[in-house]
Amino acid sequence: MAGTLIVFWAFAGLAVVSALCCITRRSPVASALWLVVTLFSLAALFVLLDAQFLAVLQVLVYAGAIMVLFLFVIMLLNLGRAGPTDLRGPAGLGVGVLLSGLLLVQLLALRQAGLSPSVAVAPGAVARIAAEQGMVPAIARPLFGAYLVPFEITSVLLLAAIVGAVVLAKRRL
Numbered sequence: 109m110a111g112t113l114i115v116f117w118a119f120a121g122l123a124v125v126s127a128l129c130c131i132t133r134r135s136p137v138a139s140a141l142w143l144v145v146t147l148f149s150l151a152a153l154f155v156l157l158d159a160q161f162l163a164v165l166q167v168l169v170y171a172g173a174i175m176v177l178f179l180f181v182i183m184l185l186n187l188g189r190a191g192p193t194d195l196r197g198p199a200g201l202g203v204g205v206l207l208s209g210l211l212l213v214q215l216l217a218l219r220q221a222g223l224s225p226s227v228a229v230a231p232g233a234v235a236r237i238a239a240e241q242g243m244v245p246a247i248a249r250p251l252f253g254a255y256l257v258p259f260e261i262t263s264v265l266l267l268a269a270i271v272g273a274v275v276l277a278k279r280r281l
Contacts, residue, residue: 116156123149136182140175147171161243174266181273 123146130142147170154163237246251259 112156119149119152140178140182144171144175161247181270184277185273
């Protein structure tokens with residue numbers, strides 16, 4: 109149990125650090141690669157939660173297909189040096205402090221509401237549901253039932269982002 113807890117905190121820390129590196133890098137390719145590290149860390153956390161199917165989907169779909177798509181869009185846009193829209197100096201520091209404060213407020217509100225990660229998923233709940241009905245139906249039923257509209261909105265947003273990147277790239281050429 110103690111070993112699992114150490115591995116959990118190691119991957120959770122790696123996910124947080126790599127996510128911070130993802131949003132602080134100036135190079136879009138470096139940001140995309142840090143995002144891949146974040147996605148792999150999340151896949152490891154899914155394995156620790158006995159959700160191996162979700163971990164495989166995380167690696168194949170997000171760390172594989174979506175990140176390849178992102179890298180193609182980055183290369184298509186041919187992004188060079190950072191432009192004058194970067195937040196630097198006191199303004200950038202102020203935005204960073206503001207966003208960190210908002211994140212802290214959200215975490216404190218979740219803790220007071222009793223929605224901490226240790227309470228949200230009961231130990232063995234994923235394994236119990238998988239044993240009763242199988243892992244794929246346990247994931248597919250809510251995804252294509254209650255969460256169908258957000259799932260489709262996400263796919264439309266990804267499509268709009270790709271079309272927008274192509275339009276911006278054509279305008280530059």
